[in-house]
Amino acid sequence: MNDNIIKAAICAILCCTVIACEKDVKPEQINPDALRVLTISEVKDFNAGTLTAKVTIPAVVMSKSEVLGTTMFTIQDGYESRDGILINHKSTHSYQAGDNILIDIDGCQLSKDDSFCTITIPNDKSVTKSNSTTAPYGAIIIDNTKLQSGNFQSMYVGLSGYEVIEEQISESVGKTLKFINKDSDTIRVITPSTASFAGEIVPELSGTIKGIALYQDGEYVIVPQNISDFAQLTEKRFRVQGDNQAILVWSGGPSLDSFVSEASTNEVEGAVSLDADGTQPANCFVIDKPGIYSFYAKNPLGEYPAGIPEETQIYIHVQEVGGNTVVGYVDPASKKILWTWHIWTSTVSLEDMSLTRNTTATDNNQTVTRSIVMLDRLLGAVNTTPGTAGPHGLYYQWGRKDPIIGVGIIGQFSSTEDESETEIGGAATASSSINKTYVEDWYFDDGDEETKTHQGASAYPTRYISNNDNAPSVEDITWAAVANPCPYGYHIPNSDESKAIWGVNASLNYGGMELVYHADGTTEGMDTETHLGFVLKGLDVWFPNNGNRARKAGRMLNLGRQHHYWCDYLNASGASGYAARIRDNQINPGAAINRGNACSIRCVKDYKEE
Template sequence: MKKQYTFLVLGLCAGLLTTACSDDDYTNDFTRPAGGNQIFFNCQSQLDENNKVIWAADSKIGFFCEQTETVNLAVGLAAPFVGQTEGLFYTQVIWNKEAGDHTFYVYAPYNKNNTSAKAIAGTLSNSQLQSGTANTHLMSSALTYATATSAEVETAVPMTFKHALGYMDVSCKTAAKYAGWKIKSIEFSTEDGVPLAGEYKFDLTTGQFAIAEGSSKVQVKVDNAPELVQNEAFHGYMSINPLDLSAKQCKVTVVIEKAGEDNDLSLEGNLSSVKILAGEFNTLEVDMDALTETVLGDNSVDLSANETANCYIAGKAGQEYRFNATVMGNGAVTPAGTNTTTFPGITPSILAPSSVAILWQSARSLVSGVKLKNNYVYFTLNGSDETPLVSGNAVIAAYDDTGAVIWSWHIWVTDADLDAKVQTYTVHQNYANFATYQSPVMMDRNLGATSAELWNSDTDSKDAHGLFYQWGRKDPLIGPSSENATSIAVVYDKDNNTIEPTDWATTTTPITRDDIAKYPMTIYGGASGISENWFAEDACDLWGSSVMYAVDGAEGKGAGEKSIYDPCPPGYRVPHPYVWSTFTSEPGGGKHKTAGFTTTIDGGIKTLQNTTGATFSSTYVYPATGFIAYTASFATGPALQRLSKGLANVGINNWSNAANAANRGARFFFDNGGCSTPAGNPRAYGYCVRCMKDTK
């Protein structure tokens, strides 16, 4: 089941202490240590009497104490206090009997980079996201802290957290004019450059909060807003630098939208007196009917203008995008082959979705504003002109009027210029007579990756390996977490709640052609399940290959074409199986121990253990990806075989578009035992994809 954040009334900070914490190694003490007299804390946080923190399982605080020489120790919540308003945080730090009174400084969210209690640092974004009428999004930016002095005791030291930020409640009301419209965004700004958001410094010893320079505007985008009702206020909430702006010129801009209207409206007006106090909700009354109205054009970018696909790359922070919601993939017909059993062909139909929504996303608020308008899916990226883009991946699903998924699209969020980073490969001389194989142009990273580098213990593995695919499927599967080789990476739903491993369904029943797009969060396999194929037929052309892979080149007819199930973005497709052929001296490769061939791997065959990946021909970087095994439960492991530094046979695994036998796909594979360029493996395995330029 999904983790739901539980709040009392506003519940401002319940999730705060989980969402902004470091992913790096730290000391977590979940139970009281035996023996000695360790220091532990009884922590609670509240904005007022009605709004207390509900501590979450992965809540962490940062802890300083000069008397015990403790500097920024990360301390985890004791398990019995999950879901409670009072949380015990045990440490292994022992009281210094010679020091007398101890002064403790604690804060949240934990930041590994804080090295002094006088220099807590962080960033308050000027682009924030609210879901509906709730104010729970404030948890992602709140900064709380506490100070206490105590002599040695055997009980918990009480710590009551204060809030360093101010919280603006922009109360928008219309008498009648805009009833039926929805709030899309609210922006509060100053005209003389006073910083309302940006990089901050906070002194735990004095309680002083400061932003030296930053953005003079804060915008809250609103997802799933209700329609405005006359004379009933809609409350937009934002975290903001606590300042007295009574003598400053301020402005509010409210953008509204309405179903059936082609254009949004911008409503602007000046404000007279605003004073923002730390640790309080500061209410700003806005009469929408008195604001100046401007009609806005559609400034979204059409990602499907030149070609439709199952994946779209988007990379400008704060930009709104759109794509055609009526086309299956690229909309192309894949003709049937001579053998209509294994190459039956594919004919798309027109999609007619009733609604769209985020299915999953790799970071909270990665994308927002997802809506269906005029047969297009609209969405907006995180960030702004002044707030950097958070990269990652999201899947947007289209639903029919019964709520069933009819199609879905992968949004690859990255500001890297992937077209400028492509690499031209050379195929093996044995294929010199096959014109369709020559000079394949490949991306420099796997599909969904936000890094083109080898990963190591200091980098995030999921940034490098990208997403995983069962052969022939268009739907991506999230890969393993960076912390645990047998657990999947955390993803979030449309409401920013954590999606548990059990929400990725695993079934032992192969899917039929009619249902091929309906279950994008289902992995076909299982401990007692599918022997080799996730599909109920041996169709070899799902990714557009016209013939079976053969080491002799299959008479030069194996390049294939892009199909409606191809997972690559416009202009690219799943590569033909010969693109890796010069990574070995012999087509197809083999086992290293036979010494029947050589490879172009930098550093020799042990490089995989040393660098968690390999570089071929000193140019082409392939991180160790491992795989998702179809023979075990995705939710409980060991479905994810991968990615621990020094782990032998982790392997590099990348699918091609071709099948090479019944129920098997052709994949590029390298580990310490051998290098296959390519070889076949069951299609139910989850491997990575590296996209090739589509020249057709």
């Protein structure tokens, strides 16, 4: 039987051959009297043809006949060279995995067709089986590059970080399966339909797949020997690395990557979960240390916005804290933003900026005791220093989740007719860096049908919507949970919570009540000249006169003169949202302000009954 017929027979059974031999040694160069035992690696160095050396190969059978058939088996030796080879027995054999055997190579045929090696045994006398058995060698963990190199042909190997492709989840193992890793490298895993475990369902999880490395149709494949070769597929499925759909939308720093240097939908090892592995979804995440973080691309309801595949995670690299960045997920086809998340990189942790506020209000002929946990700063504030723009935070149109850029100054001209800017992006607006590939510079218009939904408006995070009828909150009565801009576990204050912050039951004039003071804590009243803000008696919190953005064009109003933050409810007509408004001599925990305006937000902690 010539070499081509041998090759055809082997391929017909398993379609497998063996690894390339790098050098040739003539059999007559081996002294049969001096060398009685050879390693598999040394045998592969012989020239192709009939072997005449009087030597043996000690090895362990690694394959099972139910998988490779009754005329084929693989052997592997335990020498330092650690090699394996495919044996064509020509006739039915009874060798099982773990059998210790000696192969007398004298008279055997070494095939090197297409530079691959196979030993064909002429008869049973060439193999001596020991009475003892050895546990088959453990799998050698390699990667796909090493597998395809051919250096591990016919050996028992394992490849880590693989999972069956999504299309073959729930299929049986008794077929050709395709496994993939995060880098999109694929391998074929082949189990004959006649194997006893062929009917088992392939695990859908990721991990290490094991088997004998054999050659088929121009590439190396894995041939599992029993169902336990699938047993280490126990880790959660991953997202295959591919085109990155996450982007940096805008940053409050001098460059787009000032705080968050990178956002990606491709997995980054060692990332710290911001959302407790998807169980604490939010539109805003607070980060107080540089590092690599991740969160699932969900809205606060725990849903993936339309167009975002389930299990998608976004990985971000925070290189500096002390500012704000908005990241988004982009549809790969339309290049439209499908959802955004506010990354608040603060120098203070969420826990450390939370404080308990206990008040007893006695005004307006009522005595009411209230207790809340509130943030000591406005959402997005970069510091709490009086007389600076840092405490002003970001601004939000009522009912909308996307933050609007803050301010770079702390006061305006005294006349409301002579404001310091005429529209958003003017002289009062803080500097920012915009990803102009996907969004425009800060601008205003009336919106349209698309912006009436929360996801539709999310596609335009730098767009100030001047027409309330086209706002995403047009159908909302209270601030929708899906658009909650606060971190997980916090929300926009309701009426009672707003009253608790100020320690009042309703609007009142605070003059002479020893309630409101300058930053020094001793000069009574609101400071509208120097630091432009105030503190409350007994509360170590700076309230900046942050003003608000006007509905029509988003220009700043009342900056340096009034303090505002939104509450979560509308008035009866739905035209106005309620906001805390503190101005010279008056505290109003719930003043009606047109909901198209943009005010700051002071988050309060969710209340949970013990």
